[in-house]
Amino acid sequence: MLDSGVLVLNRVFQPVHITSVRRAFSLLYQGVAKALDEELQLFDFASWSALSAAQHDAVQTVSRRIRVPRVVVLVAYEHLPRARVRFSRFNIYARDDSTCQYCGRRFPRSDLNLDHVVPRSRGGSTNWENVVCSCVPCNLRKGGQTPEEAGMRLLRHPARPRWTPVFRNAARRAFYREWMPFLSMAEAAYWNTELLD
Numbered sequence: 001m002l003d004s005g006v007l008v009l010n011r012v013f014q015p016v017h018i019t020s021v022r023r024a025f026s027l028l029y030q031g032v033a034k035a036l037d038e039e040l041q042l043f044d045f046a047s048w049s050a051l052s053a054a055q056h057d058a059v060q061t062v063s064r065r066i067r068v069p070r071v072v073v074l075v076a077y078e079h080l081p082r083a084r085v086r087f088s089r090f091n092i093y094a095r096d097d098s099t100c101q102y103c104g105r106r107f108p109r110s111d112l113n114l115d116h117v118v119p120r121s122r123g124g125s126t127n128w129e130n131v132v133c134s135c136v137p138c139n140l141r142k143g144g145q146t147p148e149e150a151g152m153r154l155l156r157h158p159a160r161p162r163w164t165p166v167f168r169n170a171a172r173r174a175f176y177r178e179w180m181p182f183l184s185m186a187e188a189a190y191w192n193t194e195l196l197d
């Protein structure tokens, strides 16, 4: 329980990383972070430990049971981690949710290709902005053409995803529904994908 995951948000409620319950309590106790409940109310350590722990995960101290927070908010921190998401096949599939970006259908990863939106032969580069998931039939139909030439439309404009490597490393931990309001669709999709693997 003490090692299970707690989502850490910065001062403006953006996810920063996942920490352990042990560390989250330490942040709370030091006054560096506040706990957030389902109604998005913030609690300092004293007011949080006064809440009822019934029907919640809780830790037992000498004198009482204290409810485990699943989301904490750093009081003074407003930066996002600067680390970048690695540009890899795995992460491109995760960003695109294993969905062909031309026909919009989901496929097992083994049935997907990576497609250069602007073909390499036409000077297209290999980066987050020009590589998308594509199924084999769409890939063949597009061939060496741009989407416009092939009469195909992208589901959405490809971009570098905003989740961080901190999230990737934490992804094998359990996922808590209390985190959902703070994660983008891409992050949530990523999590599901990782768990299914």
Ligand SMILES: [Zn+2]
Pocket (backbone or CB within 6 Å): 100, 101, 102, 103, 104, 105, 134, 135, 136, 137, 138, 139
């Ligand atoms: Zn397709």
